[in-house]
Amino acid sequence: MSAVMVEDLTKQYGDLAAVDDVSFEVPDGQVLAVLGPNGAGKTTILEMLEGFVAPTAGTVRVLGTDPHRGDRSWRARIGLVLQSTSLDAELTVTDTLRLFAGLYPAPLGVGEVLDLVDLTDDAQTRVGVLSGGQRRRVDLAIGIVGRPEVLFLDEPTTGLDPEARRRTWAGVENLTSAGTTVVLTTHYIDEADHLADRVIVLAGGQIVADTTPGDLRRRGGPSTIGYRLPDHITPAELPAGIARHLDAKGRSLIIASNDLAASLRELISWADRQHLDLAGLEVGPPSLEDAYLTTIGEPLTPEVHTHA
């Protein structure tokens, strides 16, 4: 049986269908990222999975139980991190974790949890004086201290700086590598790419893609070559075959190609004639962001040309 099962799920607020006839399953141990723009229905779905919100129609099962009717035993088997930090500021990190650990039948040791979320150095610090990123990791620590079988993360790194995001990711990875099923919502494409085995893209309350990050990336089109022209090269000097790849500002080449080798040969041949060393040349697969924007129907910005 799947850890999470959602069938024909609908949530209506008046005339607004926040979630519209959505179905999916999450097998044990899978990390699922739910992506989508504001208003797509991500948080509403997560709140129905967590038992906070009752569906208007359809079926939800988490660990075989209807979350809205989940009892103490069921809640002891799930963990969650809410969209906003929700902690009492007066206690230390250790005291906070000890308090929450006492609610569960078989919690992780407080020291282990601190280690998992990289907060050992802040164990005796009051929650109220922690940075936003550290508080978010305390949230994550509370979410995992009960040794959850299913973990829900609602935009776990929104508002964090890059380093804090990386640290939070590491905490999640430490847990997921142990086989915990994770459902996370996020606005960040790279977060889904980094953490998830599978991606569901929502738009207007409906699923518009249910795939792996790799497959989603391939929807973004062919691989691309990016090259910023040196200042002394004017667009008029470019041969017609290359000039058609100029971006809107006329300073960068963005060559989307199904035959990278041929395109590179043409570019290198021209650069050789111009005595250019092609410094700054970028060659990469289509970005997940491009694929995501294509999937939800947003136009791609012409400047998008940076690839991993």
Next chain:
Amino acid sequence: MPDIAATAAMSPVAHTATNTAADATGTKAGRLPSAGRLLAAQIRYQVRLLISSGRAIAVGVGLPVILLVASKGKDTRPDVAGYAVFGLTITAWSTYGVRLVAAREEGVLKRWRATPLPRWCYFLGRILATALVAVTAGAVTVTAALAFYGSHFGDGPDTQLTITAAFAIVAVLFLGAFAWAATATALTRVIPTVEAAFPTLIFIYFPVIIVSGVLFTNISEPHWLSTFATYLPAQPLIDAVTHAVRHTAGAPFLPIRDVIVLACWAIGGLLAAIVLFRWEPHRPTQRRAARTES
């Protein structure tokens, strides 16, 4: 960071295998902690929060003691029961209510709701913890009055405080604090924001304590208003404390009618709180619609 192997040992699969072992917190693995144990932990936690913030003690103890000191040397002797009830009620009503709304709006209540803690355990623990701190505030006020004025304070006969009477005072203060906090819990349902909490609570609080004679005992008020005040939770509390403080041999330590009124408020407030208590932050209609889209 722990390595993967170490983490794997903590997996759900692995912890099923260790269900017979005792864990680090001493809880028997596989069985949920008892409600009694969780309630005790919740009371300790909430008392700690109240004390560590400092505001509850500053208001609940500080204000009545300042009033006592300010009364020294005046013609009329201070009404210690009124001051004790003032410290108690402002803690169990205003301080408690504002903190509860703040916790709800910050998502703290929602976070607790998602845990295996029985829901009644959370708000009962919160009410009981507040009652304990409020009783302490009231008891400190009585003790300060005794230290400051000896047995000669208030109108009427001198204080005859016995050990039994002291227990009676603590008991009735606890009942009163519980009644005020439980009623405040129910009221928080209709308070939408933290900013609205203090004005709303105080708008109700001051008329009640004024007509009940908590701070001013020589106010002339219509008979119907005096009668009405005997059904509110402040005047019966003052009467009961005064009665216990001036207990005379052969009479009951607490007036039964006052205790019944307070018990009705406590039970009624608790039942209303159970029905009305809201865990989720309040959202205006248009914002709710916006949020559900995200």
